[in-house]
Amino acid sequence: MDNFTFYAPTYFAFGKDAEQQTGALVKRFGGTKVLIHYGGGSVVRSGLLARVEASLDAEGIAYVELGGVKPNPRSGLVYQGIDLCRQQNIDFVLAVGGGSAIDSAKAIAAGAVYDGDFWDFYEGKLVDKALPIGTVLTIAAAGSEGSPDSVITKEEGMIKRGATGEAYRPRFSILNPALTQTLPPYQTACGITDIIAHLYERYLTNTKDVEVTDRMIEALILTMIHEGPRVIENPDNYEARANIMWAGMMAHNNSCGVGRTQDWTSHNVEHELSALYDCAHGAGLAVTMPAVFTYTMPHDVLRFAKIAVRVWGCQMDFEHPERTAREGIEALRRFLISIGMPANFADLGAREEDIEKLAHTCCYGSEYSDGKLYGFTTLEQKDVEAIYRLMI
């Protein structure tokens, strides 16, 4: 196991009506003037925004609103939020929504106390300072409610990039599974897929002897396999929603990813798809993961066989372990399709003729990139092109 540090000081309030604690938690963590950041009309229509604001009112906490976050959140709104924070002397940023609202809120929180362009953080600068952040989560997916990460798309060139740093861990996150019950099956399935990707991408490691984190990852994927179909079948299933919500947080707060190399190839390869075609991130991952895993499997056949046996219940083929490895990848693909996810480029609205461009942006899109993707394997543009071709 590699040396590591782990620090996840987010306060979680989990359960029915948990959003009523918003005001008390903002107060506890020092907020006096809040930017409430959210997406479209659903948090307004559902009455959630009004409940959150009533909770802030009850504690005498002032706030301003900034809505309009879109899936694959954009830099333009981040700049607006930063300006608003400065004009209004905001000292706490509260995201109400899913991963997009939270990631956008994080970027605003960092940019508001930074002299340069917030995009610097998305080009590799560590986020060491930000306004305190809180979240009221409405989609179990991104894990941003407990993670030190954020992903933003720069409109100029449609470049989608991640940033990270301790200052991005929310001070508190409110997880009420009932808030996710109104989520349509397709978006729910996208969330399930994203959570599974966060687990697979930690599982694909080159570090030996990491049984504890292997087992934890397997446990969380098994949970998703058990609860996913239940919630697709019955969106009102509070218990299944609750299990998925906690699994989604645990999948990405990194307690099951410590001390091991990780592989973010699927996320990186997918980001070009959702940036260019504006498809849902989870939908993109559903198409990307089987392709990436098929391509990289020969690098460590037994690791793929292990997850096939332990998670997908495949019988180990001791004479031909690669058959078991492949069987596991096929089981993942079938599972994702069974919950309503797309299977290929066409389903996503992606175009074969864009492959070279997609692969080039993926490998050379950042000014810091050297043309390679590092992780479980090291990939060059030709490899990434081959992976996209597996998605056709």
Next chain:
Amino acid sequence: MDNFTFYAPTYFAFGKDAEQQTGALVKRFGGTKVLIHYGGGSVVRSGLLARVEASLDAEGIAYVELGGVKPNPRSGLVYQGIDLCRQQNIDFVLAVGGGSAIDSAKAIAAGAVYDGDFWDFYEGKLVDKALPIGTVLTIAAAGSEGSPDSVITKEEGMIKRGATGEAYRPRFSILNPALTQTLPPYQTACGITDIIAHLYERYLTNTKDVEVTDRMIEALILTMIHEGPRVIENPDNYEARANIMWAGMMAHNNSCGVGRTQDWTSHNVEHELSALYDCAHGAGLAVTMPAVFTYTMPHDVLRFAKIAVRVWGCQMDFEHPERTAREGIEALRRFLISIGMPANFADLGAREEDIEKLAHTCCYGSEYSDGKLYGFTTLEQKDVEAIYRLMI
């Protein structure tokens, strides 16, 4: 799933030489004058104490020492530590050792800023204020390095009781698996048993539909079954030590116990044994757990069958699930004996003629107790006596 809050803001520095970060971490978390609290001579002889003090010196942090913590830590030393903190204006308590040193340090940290008798917390008062606490862990077992709990034995009457509260979560914990390599196999096995108990006692729940935490608990027990024998066979196995150390923390920081009722019967029944006979807590648990589980199994046969199948690899007997449930308990018992743990009362030095007294103290020992143990099942003195008899 029940509503819950979860807040585990401990900073973990994990890996080889991690103790060199002690000074920097005390500084980060505001300590200027430290009480270093430890047990016997091993942390002195191994040079660990000197390395910790060198790290504090390097940051210009003052400190005083208080050694002498014994397994099943006693109230007497806690009172001494409280006096010392007040006399010396200590503002940070640093435990160097295993669960005993940490639990004693926690009691001192709470008592030092409390006007009454610190024992109040061990009679049920919530710990809402304490000096900040840090730990340098030398035994993977108690999980106190990441938990809000502490257990102390009051010498008057040899009463062993636990206290809990947010203020008991360490600000930082340093986990260097290499520090545990010198631990003899017996103590190592005691630690493994304690960790397994923390997992079983969370598994035994009356809350339905908690798959995510069930799976996480199973994952951590599976890790102990895999790594335990490896480290007993070769105490120098750093990788096995590392897996056990992280599993031990995760087992007890409660991320796998949230939103569900838990069962602390084995711990409560065991506490009387280690209080009266001064046996190792883990050794006591090894004898206690199979007895408690055998007694309470009829309350939920399928829960015991579930852990038997998923963790111990038993084949489900669909016609007689109770056979599978029993088989799982026997597998646990055999595993514990295989790593060198005692099997019965005689091995522990416990006496049959004490059973009534043990059961009475267990049920009526605290002034707040009403004669019953609550958890997975509700037990009265006669039940506890019957459980002790199963250990003969």
